[in-house]
Amino acid sequence: MxxxxxxxxxxxxxxxxxxxxxxxxxxxxxxxxxxxxxxxxxxxxxxxxxxxxxxxxxxxxxxxRGTVIAEPDTEQPAALWRRRHVEVRARTGDGSRVRVRCTPTQAVALGTALIGLAALTDQLGGGVLGETIATFPPTSHSTAEPEASGENGKPA
Missing domain, CATH: 1.10.287 (Helix Hairpins)
Structure with missing residues (x-):
């Protein structure tokens, strides 16, 4: 039009x-x-x-009408909106702002889906996320069996 x-x-x-x-x-x-x-x-x-x-x-x-193509906002891609919603922020090629507001439940579902898709895409693309993000601290001091505890939480 x-x-x-x-x-x-x-x-x-x-x-x-x-x-x-x-x-x-x-x-x-x-x-x-x-x-x-x-x-x-x-x-x-x-x-x-x-x-x-x-x-x-x-x-x-x-x-x-139509699909809006935007990139995540580099300064603050997500924020709280009115203390009850999560707002995902992005910008279009011409600098216009795009906002998607989610309930907490929707935000968790969205975040879970994004993490899963990022892992899959990373795996198919050669796997660089493992070098970028350490998932857990090293566990070199762990033992196969937990130590038994006596009184006051000290080893028995």
Whole structure:
């Protein structure tokens, strides 16, 4: 959809809304038959504005439909949003911000899926994550059997 078309639809919506508001304001300051005429005019323009508003929303949805391609935000890829949600942040090629808000449950599911897919992709791509991220500290001091504990948690 061309930007000129969206602009024209928005102008038509704004004009209809303005005419409805103007007629309502004039009707409020008059009496008798003139008030009835202006009230009816305002009602007609409100109906036109409603139809044009619906068309504008549909046109915007159509124009903005499609996949958004973005890269994770390098400064803060995830954050809390209003203390109840996790927000995943990204930026498109033109610098626009993209936000995906998740409940805690959705965030855990998303994080788990991302870790699993990262491990799979890493394995298929030659395995560099093992060098980058140490999963656990070394366990050279461990024994096969746990030591028995006596009183006060000391070895028996």
């Amino acid at each position: 061309r930007p000129e078309h969206l602009f024209n639809v928005a102008v038509e919506f704004a004009e209809a809304t303005g005419k409805a508001e103007r007629a309502r304001a004039l009707a409020a300051s008059t009496t008798g038959d003139e008030r009835t005429v202006l009230t009816n005019t305002a009602t007609r323009w409100e109906a036109v504005a409603m139809r044009r508003g619906e068309f504008l929303r549909a046109s915007l949805r159509e124009a903005l």
